Amino acid sequence: MVKSTSRLRILDHDLRTLTQRSGNRCAICKRLLTADSSPPDREVILGDVSHIVAYEPDGPRGDSSLTSRERHKYDNLILLCNTHNRLVDSQPQTYTVEKLHSIKDAHESWVEETLGKRIPYERPQLSYKVDTIYSTLLPLQELPAYIYGVPCSLRVEAEVQAMMTPLRKVRSSMSDELEMAPFLLRGGYLYAFQDLNEPDNPFKPLVPGQSAERYRVGEWWGDPDYMRWYVDLLNRALNKDSVLSSGGKATVASCLC
Numbered sequence: 001m002v003k004s005t006s007r008l009r010i011l012d013h014d015l016r017t018l019t020q021r022s023g024n025r026c027a028i029c030k031r032l033l034t035a036d037s038s039p040p041d042r043e044v045i046l047g048d049v050s051h052i053v054a055y056e057p058d059g060p061r062g063d064s065s066l067t068s069r070e071r072h073k074y075d076n077l078i079l080l081c082n083t084h085n086r087l088v089d090s091q092p093q094t095y096t097v098e099k100l101h102s103i104k105d106a107h108e109s110w111v112e113e114t115l116g117k118r119i120p121y122e123r124p125q126l127s128y129k130v131d132t133i134y135s136t137l138l139p140l141q142e143l144p145a146y147i148y149g150v151p152c153s154l155r156v157e158a159e160v161q162a163m164m165t166p167l168r169k170v171r172s173s174m175s176d177e178l179e180m181a182p183f184l185l186r187g188g189y190l191y192a193f194q195d196l197n198e199p200d201n202p203f204k205p206l207v208p209g210q211s212a213e214r215y216r217v218g219e220w221w222g223d224p225d226y227m228r229w230y231v232d233l234l235n236r237a238l239n240k241d242s243v244l245s246s247g248g249k250a251t252v253a254s255c256l257c
């Protein structure tokens with residue numbers, strides 16, 4: 001199992017749901033996973049959020065068709081104490097995927113019976129408010145529906161720009177437009193609106209042979225950090241548009257909502 005320090009972060013609502021449904025106890029020994037503070041010492045976390053199918057394909061029970069994102073979901077997570085986390089990782093033949101799911105289900109049923117009420121799995125609720133903006137913001141009629149991410153060893157954006165395929169001109173009925181390719185480098189990944197699995201995407205020279213993951217934008221909106229990244233990426237698209245507008249209109253070449 002790999003802890004939640006993997007490259008992509010486990011979303012808060014998945015962690016919260018797991019902790020609530022598990023009663024903050026190990027799914028095997030039912031030990032409470034926090035020890036009270038003993039001033040001046042702080043409270044101690046005694047457990048791990050662990051993956052049933054490992055985050056890395058070569059980890060315990062890692063041979064699976066689940067995507068990296070699916071491996072970080074509540075359905076693939078189990079709460080264990082430090083001792084049992086080490087045990088299930090050391091004995092993957094004994095603690096199979098099926099067995100761990102069975103242990104998790106039985107434990108959550110036990111928590112439900114103990115508490116008398118099962119804690120619902122709550123999807124994050126996005127809050128909206130109506131506001132009026134007076135600014136030079138560009139109007140947006142459509143948003144990209146997907147973000148693509150691929151592992152990338154480069155850490156400097158100028159290096160990415162130097163290696164990218166030159167942007168293409170895209171013909172439209174009105175004029176020639178330049179395809180735009182905003183991107184972000186975060187946590188060892190390159191994120192972009194372009195389908196990074198397409199053979200002619202502009203980032204192909206950077207990550208040859210790498211398979212990209214696709215995320216629905218709504219999935220990112222549920223997490224504050226990912227939401228910030230999404231806004232950064234969108235702002236880059238708009239800035240690019242304003243830069244290119246002197247020589248022609250730019251367009252985002254990606255799937256739209």
Ligand SMILES: [Zn+2]
Pocket residue numbers: 026027028029030031080081082083084
């Ligand atoms: Zn335990």
